[in-house]
Amino acid sequence: MEKHSSTHERFIETANSGKILANKCKNCGKIMLETMYYCSQCSRSNFEFIEFPGVGTVVTHTIQSVAPEGFDDVKSYAWVVFKLKDAPISASGFLPGIKTPADLPIGSTVRVKGYDAKHGLTLEKLEKQAD
Ligand SMILES: [Zn+2]
Numbered sequence: 001m002e003k004h005s006s007t008h009e010r011f012i013e014t015a016n017s018g019k020i021l022a023n024k025c026k027n028c029g030k031i032m033l034e035t036m037y038y039c040s041q042c043s044r045s046n047f048e049f050i051e052f053p054g055v056g057t058v059v060t061h062t063i064q065s066v067a068p069e070g071f072d073d074v075k076s077y078a079w080v081v082f083k084l085k086d087a088p089i090s091a092s093g094f095l096p097g098i099k100t101p102a103d104l105p106i107g108s109t110v111r112v113k114g115y116d117a118k119h120g121l122t123l124e125k126l127e128k129q130a131d
Helices: 007-016
Strands: 019-025 031-033 047-053 055-064 077-084 090-096 109-116 120-125
Touching: 007 019, 007 109, 055 090, 090 109
Parallel strands: 090 120
Antiparallel strands: 019 031, 019 047, 055 077, 055 109, 077 090, 109 120
């Protein structure tokens, strides 16, 4: 029997294919993350799903070198806020293996790698492209 997947499950499936699921307001066209229940612009809740490539640039990040409880499997990591390249939204995710700010300069390109049940969006750093 086919199980109806919730929006959150659909977000996870989308993330596991390297993409970000967002909502587009049918009333005013504003694009938001799927975690929003009401349009931040017109307060309606009539959305359609829209998928974007999960590639973006790092806006800010917080490095945790001493992992809090529950994160002891990953040692050091960064919580990264990144702005999607092809959408006017930002998302946040988890990037393991980052120890110092030099490991992840602001403006670096990151990509959604998948969704971890414990940590949320998992990211990977893309090699810097030659200009
Ligand atoms: Zn709206």
